[in-house]
Amino acid sequence: MxxxxxxxxxxxxxxxxxxxxxxxxxxxxxxxxxxxxxxxxxxxxxxxxxxxxxxxxxxxxxxxxxxxxxxxxxxxxxxxxxxxxxxxxxxxxxxxxxxxxxxxxxxxxxxxxxxxxxxxxxxxxxxxxxxxxxxxxxxxxxxxxxxxxxxxxxxxxxxxxxxxxxxxxxxxxxxxxxxxxxxxxxxxxxxxxxxxxxxxxxxxxxxxxxxxxxxxxxxxxxxxxxxxxxxxxxxxxxxxxxxxxxxxxxxxxxxxxxxxxxxxxxxxxxxxxxxxxxxxxxxxxxxxxxxxxxxxxxxxxxxxxxxxxxxxxxxxxxxxxxxxxxxxAQAEVTEPARPIRLKNPRGEVELENVTFGYVEHRPVLKNISLRFLPGETVAIVGPSGAGKTTMSYLLLRLYDPWEGRILFDGYDLRELPIREARRLIAFVSHDPFLLKTTLWENLRFGKPDATEEEMEEALRLAEAHHFVEKLPQGLHTEMGEGGFQLSQGEKQRVAIARAILMSPRVLILDEAMAALNSDHEQKIIKNLKGYEKGWSLILISHRLSTVQGAEKVYVIDQGRFVEGGNHYTLMANRGFYSQLFQEQLAKEGLRPGKMSCFPEGVA
Missing domain, CATH: 1.20.1560.10 (ABC transporter type 1, transmembrane domain)
Incomplete structure (x- = not known):
């Protein structure tokens, strides 16, 4: 029956x-x-x-x-x-x-x-x-x-x-x-x-x-x-x-x-x-x-x-x-019933008691509360698997948190139109994608109406203008499958330029300069921090040398917030951050004196 x-x-x-x-x-x-x-x-x-x-x-x-x-x-x-x-x-x-x-x-x-x-x-x-x-x-x-x-x-x-x-x-x-x-x-x-x-x-x-x-x-x-x-x-x-x-x-x-x-x-x-x-x-x-x-x-x-x-x-x-x-199939991330449109977004982001995971009952982030102020450069560090990239996915609203909320300029991110939220926050990963088309079209992927002057400015900020000028057809050079004509470092700089073109209020660089040497990396960070549009810059990196110049450093371990402060304060605390820093120096065969662990005059 x-x-x-x-x-x-x-x-x-x-x-x-x-x-x-x-x-x-x-x-x-x-x-x-x-x-x-x-x-x-x-x-x-x-x-x-x-x-x-x-x-x-x-x-x-x-x-x-x-x-x-x-x-x-x-x-x-x-x-x-x-x-x-x-x-x-x-x-x-x-x-x-x-x-x-x-x-x-x-x-x-x-x-x-x-x-x-x-x-x-x-x-x-x-x-x-x-x-x-x-x-x-x-x-x-x-x-x-x-x-x-x-x-x-x-x-x-x-x-x-x-x-x-x-x-x-x-x-x-x-x-x-x-x-x-x-x-x-x-x-x-x-x-x-x-x-x-x-x-x-x-x-x-x-x-x-x-x-x-x-x-x-x-x-x-x-x-x-x-x-x-x-x-x-x-x-x-x-x-x-x-x-x-x-x-x-x-x-x-x-x-x-x-x-x-x-x-x-x-x-x-x-x-x-x-x-x-x-x-x-x-x-x-x-x-x-x-x-x-x-x-x-x-x-x-x-x-x-x-x-x-x-x-x-x-x-x-x-x-x-x-x-x-x-x-x-039902979308997990949905448009708000009554969306709020920000007239003059500032770029202040706050995570309030956020818990999230990809598998039920197995949270990756656990009761995280962090704050990112407009125009501030903040670094997020932690061992592999700590939940750093997952946090950026939540900021982009690729997923919604299980518990807690994420605020943008004081408004719940879920109250903003998805498209607008993702235009306000740009993201660059360590493995950038390039389309099988010209460099021009790759740059315009983030902003279809971008002018040539805007592209050149973005390439300059990303320290990419030198190698672009040497390409056979310049901006109109075909990149090929996966951008095989460029090195990994060059592809990362193109991806950063593409994100800059979007004119976001928050720019997230997730190991986005891992293939670059320290000189190029520091130049790009300096360019981004000094740029007149004054966006919030979030640096996610295993390379602790990348984060020394950040005004604030958040340390994440096993999905939990461990400690926060600037580089020198955290080194003085002799906590988890200091331990990570010393371990990385040891792996690279450097003595602590080779890098500034403390500000000048502090022992």
């Missing part, structure tokens, strides 16, 4: 989803009306042809009636000529509706995907996202535009064919109907098995695609670690797994097609023999036999199409459910 209830619930859910996607056709109801008229004419023409053949054979040819024969030929020619523009209109309208529905659905799907949280994007592989954007969406569009009209017109065609066949020969028609359950059960038997194989093949294809994309993106590291042969073997293993799945699918398809051919041969042979027997016995005319043969074969085709349509819909429901999963 429970199984039946679950099955009924699943069927109802699929029908609800089908109705939901069918609503995409509503804006094009007039085009749909034209399409249905064309389909109705094609249906009528197909049903009229066999009867015209009967009239031609029984009355025109056997009756030697030339006038009737000419009239029937003329009617056939007119219908054929009329069917040509109808078919052209049908194909054009169908293409138009398909293209528009595909555009609407893809636009809605991709927009929703972009609005979903970072957690959702990272919970699935890139291959799976691409598969849903590609084949899955195409199958949903095909279901809505092609399959649904066929389903709606199918009952009409079946009833008309059934009525004609019963009128022409009800005993033979009832005989065909008696064996129709065998046709249905045959298709259903194979459909359920094909569904399982297709689902498994789809999952495997996504995994192979995702691993292949990852390997190509990390091709440099594959070579560095000498894994070319292993990677090749792994790829061959994936291909063999896919081939095995495809062999299963082909084997199943062969069994279905051959058993279907056998069943079809038995039915066609039986019908042909019975009709020939009736003609020989004088119970049927030659014309009636011709018409009845065509109609019965059309009826058989329609009965078999029940299974085919069931199979087609059943398989496309896989894609529909997968697309619906993404569209129904």
């Amino acid at each position: 429970v199984r039946l209830r679950d099955k009924a619930s699943g069927t109802f859910q699929r029908l609800s989803q089908l109705l939901r996607f069918t609503r995409l056709l509503l804006p094009y109801w007039d085009k749909q009306a034209v399409l249905y008229l064309c389909l109705f004419f094609s249906l009528s023409f197909g049903l009229a042809q066999p009867y015209l053949s009967r009239l031609a054979i029984d009355f025109a040819l056997i009756g030697r009636d030339l006038y009737l024969f000419n009239m029937l030929v003329l009617i056939g020619v007119v219908l054929y000529l009329f069917s040509i523009p109808i078919e052209l209109i049908q194909k054009y309208v169908s293409f138009y509706v398909r293209t528009r529905v595909s555009f609407d659905l893809r636009s809605r799907f991709y927009r929703h995907l972009q609005l979903l949280s970072l957690r959702f994007a990272q919970s699935r592989t890139t291959g799976e996202h691409l598969y849903r954007l590609g084949p899955d969406l195409e199958n949903v569009v095909s279901l809505v535009v092609d399959t649904i009209p066929s389903l709606l017109l199918f009952p009409l065609r079946l009833l008309v064919l059934l009525g004609i066949c019963l009128w022409l020969s009800w005993p033979l028609t009832l005989g065909v109907l008696a064996i129709s359950p065998i046709i249905y059960l045959h298709v259903r038997f194979f459909s359920k098995r094909q569904y399982g194989v297709l689902e498994e093949t789809t999952r495997a294809s996504q995994e192979v695609s995702s691993r292949l994309q990852e390997a190509l993106a990390l091709i440099k590291w594959v070579k560095v670690f000498g894994r070319e042969r292993s990677e090749w073997r792994r790829y061959l293993g994936d291909l063999v797994s896919l081939i095995r799945l495809n062999i299963r699918a082909i084997r199943l398809s062969l069994f279905q097609s051959e058993s279907s051919r056998l069943l079809n041969a038995v039915l066609v042979g039986g019908i042909t023999y019975w009709l020939g027997y009736q003609v020989i016995r004088g119970r049927l005319t030659l014309g009636l036999m011709t018409a009845l043969t065509i109609y019965l074969f059309q009826l058989l085709s329609a009965l078999k199409a029940i299974g085919s349509l069931y199979n087609e819909v059943y398989l496309k429901f896989i894609a529909m459910e997968r697309v619906a999963q993404t569209l129904d």
Whole structure:
């Protein structure tokens, strides 16, 4: 009983989803009306042809009636000529509706995907996202535009064919109907098995695609670690797994097609023999036999199409459910109901008792309370895994805290429009991304309307103008895949310049100068601190030499705030910060005297 209830619930859910996607056709109801008229004419023409053949054979040819024969030929020619523009209109309208529905659905799907949280994007592989954007969406569009009209017109065609066949020969028609359950059960038997194989093949294809994309993106590291042969073997293993799945699918398809051919041969042979027997016995005319043969074969085709349509819909429901999963996913970070727009943002940021983690019951940040004043340079230091980068993700509102709140100029960050909040706070990571386009377009990614003068100013502040001037086409030089033409340090400086162009009120540099030497690093920090726009500068770094010039240093360990103050105060306290500093000096083989642990004159 429970199984039946679950099955009924699943069927109802699929029908609800089908109705939901069918609503995409509503804006094009007039085009749909034209399409249905064309389909109705094609249906009528197909049903009229066999009867015209009967009239031609029984009355025109056997009756030697030339006038009737000419009239029937003329009617056939007119219908054929009329069917040509109808078919052209049908194909054009169908293409138009398909293209528009595909555009609407893809636009809605991709927009929703972009609005979903970072957690959702990272919970699935890139291959799976691409598969849903590609084949899955195409199958949903095909279901809505092609399959649904066929389903709606199918009952009409079946009833008309059934009525004609019963009128022409009800005993033979009832005989065909008696064996129709065998046709249905045959298709259903194979459909359920094909569904399982297709689902498994789809999952495997996504995994192979995702691993292949990852390997190509990390091709440099594959070579560095000498894994070319292993990677090749792994790829061959994936291909063999896919081939095995495809062999299963082909084997199943062969069994279905051959058993279907056998069943079809038995039915066609039986019908042909019975009709020939009736003609020989004088119970049927030659014309009636011709018409009845065509109609019965059309009826058989329609009965078999029940299974085919069931199979087609059943398989496309896989894609529909997968697309619906993404569209129904709820965003963790949402726009406020009544957003507050800041007229003159200052850049004061405060964390009040913030607790957050990526996995339930495993917090990364624990009851953190920190404050960043406008125009201030603050450093956040701590061992790896302390939660420093996680804090920057919360400031960018990529996630919302479990407990506590983050204030920007006294307002809860959740009360500001997401886009505005992310324009006020710029972020640069240690591994900057560059688009496969020109340096000009890479810089404009943060500010599309940036002028050349603004770009040059940003590059100067990021100490990037010297190497940019030496590029073959300057700002218009192609960066290539991942910006391979630039060194890691150059890419980091370009990323910093891109963030500067956004004119944020808070600039977060998360190990953003790790590939630079100390001289370049200090120059950039000096430029940023002296810049007239007076933003708050947050430096996240393992390199303690980076943070000595900060007005304030916050020390984080195991997700908790440990101590705060400037570099010299923290060194004098002989606490956790001092311990980190001394450990780093020891690793670098330096004596404390080599770096200023205390201000001049303090021992």
